[in-house]
Amino acid sequence: MVRVFRKDMLVTAFLIAFFIFLLGIYVGKLFDSSRFVNGDKMILDTQLDTDSFVTEKEFFTVFAVQDCPLLVNRMQTLGENLGEIGRTITKYDTRSISNGDVYDQLKRKYFLLEVRAYTLRKEMLEACEEENSDVILFFYNTENNQESLNQGYALDSLVADFNNTVVFSFDSEFEEPALNSLKGYYNITTNPTLILNYDTKVEGYISEEDIVKLIK
Amino acid sequence: MLTPFTFYIWSMAFLSVFVSLFWVIVNSTIKQHGNRLVEIKDYPLVTIAIPAWNEEKSIVSTLECILNLDYPKDKMQIIVIDDNSKDDTFAVTKKFISKNKNIQLLRHNNNKGKAGAMNTALRYAKGEFFWVYDADSYASKELLKNLVCKFYEEDNEKVGAVVAITLIKNHGNWVEKMQRLEYVMTAFMRKLTGSTDTLHTTNALSLFRTKVIRSINGFDEGNLTEDFEIAMRMRSRGYRIVMCEKGNFYTKVPNKIKNMWLQRVRWFRGFIQNTLKYKKMAFNKQFGLLGLFQIPLEIFVLLTLFFSIALFGYHIFGEIINLVSMIYITGYNFFDYFILPSFNQFLLELNWRLLFPSLVVLCSALYLYIEAHRYVGEKWRFYIPSLLYLFVYPLFRSMQWIHAASLEIFGAKKKW
Numbered sequence: 052m053v054r055v056f057r058k059d060m061l062v063t064a065f066l067i068a069f070f071i072f073l074l075g076i077y078v079g080k081l082f083d084s085s086r087f088v089n090g091d092k093m094i095l096d097t098q099l100d101t102d103s104f105v106t107e108k109e110f111f112t113v114f115a116v117q118d119c120p121l122l123v124n125r126m127q128t129l130g131e132n133l134g135e136i137g138r139t140i141t142k143y144d145t146r147s148i149s150n151g152d153v154y155d156q157l158k159r160k161y162f163l164l165e166v167r168a169y170t171l172r173k174e175m176l177e178a179c180e181e182e183n184s185d186v187i188l189f190f191y192n193t194e195n196n197q198e199s200l201n202q203g204y205a206l207d208s209l210v211a212d213f214n215n216t217v218v219f220s221f222d223s224e225f226e227e228p229a230l231n232s233l234k235g236y237y238n239i240t241t242n243p244t245l246i247l248n249y250d251t252k253v254e255g256y257i258s259e260e261d262i263v264k265l266i267k
Numbered sequence: 268m269l270t271p272f273t274f275y276i277w278s279m280a281f282l283s284v285f286v287s288l289f290w291v292i293v294n295s296t297i298k299q300h301g302n303r304l305v306e307i308k309d310y311p312l313v314t315i316a317i318p319a320w321n322e323e324k325s326i327v328s329t330l331e332c333i334l335n336l337d338y339p340k341d342k343m344q345i346i347v348i349d350d351n352s353k354d355d356t357f358a359v360t361k362k363f364i365s366k367n368k369n370i371q372l373l374r375h376n377n378n379k380g381k382a383g384a385m386n387t388a389l390r391y392a393k394g395e396f397f398w399v400y401d402a403d404s405y406a407s408k409e410l411l412k413n414l415v416c417k418f419y420e421e422d423n424e425k426v427g428a429v430v431a432i433t434l435i436k437n438h439g440n441w442v443e444k445m446q447r448l449e450y451v452m453t454a455f456m457r458k459l460t461g462s463t464d465t466l467h468t469t470n471a472l473s474l475f476r477t478k479v480i481r482s483i484n485g486f487d488e489g490n491l492t493e494d495f496e497i498a499m500r501m502r503s504r505g506y507r508i509v510m511c512e513k514g515n516f517y518t519k520v521p522n523k524i525k526n527m528w529l530q531r532v533r534w535f536r537g538f539i540q541n542t543l544k545y546k547k548m549a550f551n552k553q554f555g556l557l558g559l560f561q562i563p564l565e566i567f568v569l570l571t572l573f574f575s576i577a578l579f580g581y582h583i584f585g586e587i588i589n590l591v592s593m594i595y596i597t598g599y600n601f602f603d604y605f606i607l608p609s610f611n612q613f614l615l616e617l618n619w620r621l622l623f624p625s626l627v628v629l630c631s632a633l634y635l636y637i638e639a640h641r642y643v644g645e646k647w648r649f650y651i652p653s654l655l656y657l658f659v660y661p662l663f664r665s666m667q668w669i670h671a672a673s674l675e676i677f678g679a680k681k682k683w
Contacts, residue, residue, distance in 0.1 A: 056293070056463040056556055064289035071284055072277075075623035086615050142616050201592050208597040259596070 083153070086143040090157045093139060097132045097164055104129060105171065112178075119179035126175060127184065129168055130217030134210065136161055137220055159227050165219040166229045172217070173249060185213070185248055185266045189220040190234070192242035198256045202243040205259045212259070216266075275578065279571065280624035286564065287631035290459050294638055297462050305420045310342045313411065314394035314477065318384030320350040322402040323359045330363055330370065332405040338412055344394050345370040348384035351377050382486035382493035389485050392477055399494075401471040403519045405436070410514035414474040417511045427479040427506030428498065430457060431472050432643055436517040442527060444652035445660055446520045455639030461510030465561035469498045469508060472516040479506055492537025499545045502557060515643070528667060535671035542566065573672065576665055632657070 104125050111118060140161055144154045172186055189206055191199035206218045221230055223239055237246050245253040247266050315333055319326055326347070333345060347370060349357045357374055364370040373387055385399055396415060400406070410431055417429040432454040438447040460466040469475075473494070480486070483500050490496040498508055521527040542565070549566060551558040608616060636657075640647035 060292050060296070061289060061560070064285050064292055067288050068281060068285040071624065071627050072281055075619070078623055079619045082615060082617075082619050089611075089615060139612075197588075197592070200589065201596055204593045204596040211597075259598075 087153045087157065090136070090140055090143055091160075093132075093136050094157065094160045094164065097129065097136060098160075100125075100129055100132065101164065101167060101171070108171075108175070119175075122175055123179060123184065126168075126172055127215065127217065130172075130186075130219070133161070133165055133168060134218065136164075155225075158222070158225060162221055162225060162227055162230050165221065166233055169219050169233075176249075184215040184217065187216065187218045187248075187262070187266075188233075188237070188246035189218050190223040190239045190242060190244040190246075191220060192224055193222055194224075196242055199243045202245070202256050205257070205262070209259045209262055213263075272578065272582075277624075279575065280628070283628045284624050284631075287628055287635070290456075291631050291634060293459050293463055294635070297458070305416050307412075307416060307419055310339050310412070310415060311396060312342050312344060312394040313338070313396045313398050313415065313474070314344045314346065314388065314392035315398045315400050316385055316388030316392070317345070317347045317400045317402055318350055318381045318388070319347055319352065319356050319360070319402040320378065320381075320384075321352045321354045321356060323352070323354040323356045325403050326356055326360050327363050329400070329402050329405060330360070330367070333400065334367065335408065336406065336411050337408045338415075340369070343369070343411075344392065346388045346391055347372045348387050349374045350379060350381070350384045351375045380488060380493075382488040382490060385493075386485040386488065389477070389480065394477055397475045397477040397480060399469075399471065399473060399475070401518065404471050404516050406431070406472055406516040407514045410472070410511075410516055411474075413514040414511050417509060418474070418476065421507075421509055423507070425505060425507050426509055427476055427501040428469050428508045429474045429511050430461070430466065430469055430508060431474075431511050432457075432515045433470050433472070434515050434517050434643060434645075435520045437519055437522060440522055441652050441655065442524055443520055443522050445656045446527065448653060448656040449660070450520075451639050451643050451645065452636070455635065455642050457510050458512060458642060460561065461508070463556055463561075464507060465555075465557040466508045466510060467495075467498050467502045467557060467561070469494045471518055474511075490537065491533050491540060495534075495537055496541045496544070499541050499548070502554065503545050503548055512642075528670075531664070531667045532671045532674065535668055536675055539569075539671060539675050542569075569668070572665060572668055576669065 104122070107125070108122060110116070111122070140154065140157055144158075169186065169188065187206065187209075189202065191203065193199070203220070206220075210216055210218055221233070223234060223242055223244075237244070237252060241254050243254075243256060245257060245262070247253065247262065251265055253262075253265070317326075317329060317333075322329070330345070330347070333343070334340070336343075347360050347364075349360065349372065351374070357372070360370075360372050364372055371391065373391070375384065375387065379387070389397065396418070398411065398414070414429045414431060418426055433450055434454070435443065435447050435450050438444050457466055457468070471494070475497075479501065480497065483497075483504055486493045487496045487500075501508065521530055542562070548554050548558050549562045554562075636653075637647050
C-alpha cells in the first residue's frame with residue numbers, strides 16, 4: 052500500500068472546509084437580505100393598504116357616504132394580511148444567520164402597523180356600530196413560554212373557526228414606544244394576556260371554547 | 268441568532284465537512300499512485316488456523332475452500348481447533364481429514380472462545396505467517412497469495428498483519444443488504460486508513476506474522492473483540508497493519524435485526540473496552556497520525572454522539588410536546604394550518620446555515636459511497652437499502668452505541 056499522508060492534506064481539508072463555511076455564511080447572508088426585502092415588501096404593501104383604507108374612510112366621512120360593509124370588509128382583509136406577515140417574520144427570525152437588528156426593524160414596523168390597525172378598528176366600530184366582528188389583542192413572550200405558544204395555537208384555531216375574528220399579536224418584551232403605550236393602557240404584566248373586544252382582559256392561558264364564551 | 272445549540276451544530280457540521288474532505292483528498296491522492304506487484308519465487312509456510320464451534324454444517328466447505336486456494340499445498344499447515352462443540356463438528360472434521368492427511372485436528376475439553384482456539388493453534392504453528400480463518404467465511408482463490416505478497420511488497424519487519432477486504436456472502440433480505448453496504452464502506456475506509464498508516468483493526472481472515480503475535484503473547488482470551496484488541500496491541504508496540512487490496516473474503520452476517528443488534532453491541536463494547544485499554548495512544552506523538560488524529564477523532568465522535576443524542580433527544584422531546592399541545596388545543600385539525608408555500612417562499616424559509624454544510628457532507632458521502640463500490644469491484648446503485656443505510660442506519664447504530672455504553676457503565680457480563 053502506498054502511504055500517501057502528508058500534513059498539508061489536513062491543512063488543505065481544513066482550509067476548504069473553512070472556505071465552504073464562509074461560502075455558507077455568505078449564502079446565508081444573501082438569503083437574509085432576500086428575507087428582509089420580502090418581509091419589508093409585505094409590510095409596505097400592507098402599509099399602503101392601510102393608507103388607502105384611511106383615505107377612503109376620510110373620503111366617506113367628508114362626503115357623508117355611508118358604506119360600512121365595504122370598510123368592515125377591508126378592515127378584515129387588513130387584519131388577515133397582518134396575521135400572515137406575523138407568521139412570515141417569525142419564521143424568518145428563526146432562520147436568520149445574521150444578528151437580529153434587521154429583523155427587529157421589521158418587527159417594529161409590523162407592531163406599529165398592528166397598533167395602527169387596532170386603533171382604526173376601534174374608530175370604525177364607533178362609526179359603523181359594527182358588532183359582527185371580534186378583535187383580540189394577544190401579548191406573548193417568545194422565550195421558553197409554553198403557555199404563550201399554546202395560546203397562539205388556540206387563537207390560530209379560533210381564527211380558522213370564526214372568519215370574522217382578528218387577532219393582533221404583540222411580543223411584550225419588544226421595546227417600542229407605541230407598543231409600550233398600549234401595554235401601559237391595558238396594564239400588561241404577565242404573558243400570555245388577551246384583551247377581548249377592547250375591554251375584557253384575560254391573564255394566562257385560556258382555551259378557544261372559553262374565549263368564544265366571552266366574546267360571542 | 269447564535270445560541271449554544273446553534274454553535275454546537277455548526278461545530279459538528281464543520282468537523283463533518285473537514286473529515287469528509289480529508290478522506291476525499293486522501294482517496295484522490297491514492298488514485299494517482301499505482302500498486303507495486305511483487306513476484307515471489309519461494310512461497311513461505313503459512314499456518315492456517317480454523318477455530319470451529321458448532322460448525323458441522325460449514326466446516327467441510329471451509330476446508331475444501333482452503334484446499335482449493337491458489338497456494339502451494341506443501342506450504343500450508345492447516346489446523347482445525349474444535350472449541351468443545353456441542354454438535355458433530357469434531358466427527359465431521361475427523362472424517363474429512365482422514366482423506367487429507369495434512370490437516371491437523373485439535374479439540375478443547377472446554378469452550379475457550381475464538382481467542383483461546385487461536386492461541387492453541389499458535390502453539391502448534393510452524394509457519395512464518397499465521398492465518399486466522401473463520402469457519403463461516405471463505406476466501407477468493409488468490410487471497411492467500413496476495414496477503415503474503417503484501418508482506419513482501421511492504422518489505423518491512425514492522426508490518427505485523429495484513430487485512431483483507433471483507434464482503435458478505437448472504438445478501439437476501441434488507442438487513443443483509445444494509446450490512447453489505449456497511450461492509451463495502453468499511454473495506455473502503457480501511458483502504459483509506461491503511462494508506463495513511465492509521466489502520467488499527469484486523470478482521471476474520473487477517474494474516475499475521477507469527478513471530479510478532481508470539482512476541483506480544485498471542486490473543487487476549489477474555490476480550491470481546493480479540494481481533495481489534497490484537498490490532499491495538501500491535502500498534503501500541505510499534506507494528507503496522509496494512510490492507511491488501513487484491514482478493515476478497517466473504518463472511519456470513521446476521522440476517523435478523525436482533526442478531527445483528529447483539530453482534531454490533533458486542534463489537535461496540537469491545538471498541539470501548541479496548542480504546543480505554545489503549546488510551547495512552549491517544550494524543551501521543553509517538554504513534555503519528557494514528558495517535559494524533561485517528562484515535563482522538565474516534566473518541567471525539569463517540570463522545571459527541573452521546574452528547575448529540577441527548578441534545579437532539581431534548582429538542583425532539585420539546586417538539587413532540589409542542590405538537591401534542593397543538594393537536595390537543597386546535598382540536599385535531601392542525602393540518603388546516605399547513606399551507607404549501609410558493610417556491611420562492613420555500614427557499615427563503617429553508618435553514619441555509621445548516622443546509623449548506625449538510626449538502627457538502629452529503630456530496631462527499633455520496634462520492635465516497637461510489638468510490639467504495641468501485642474499490643471492491645461492485646456496482647453501485649441507489650435502492651431502498653441504500654437510503655436506509657445512509658439515513659436510518661446511523662440512528663440505529665447510535666442506539667446500539669448507547670446500549671453498548673450503558674452495558675459498560677453498569678458493568679454487564681461479557682457475552683459472545
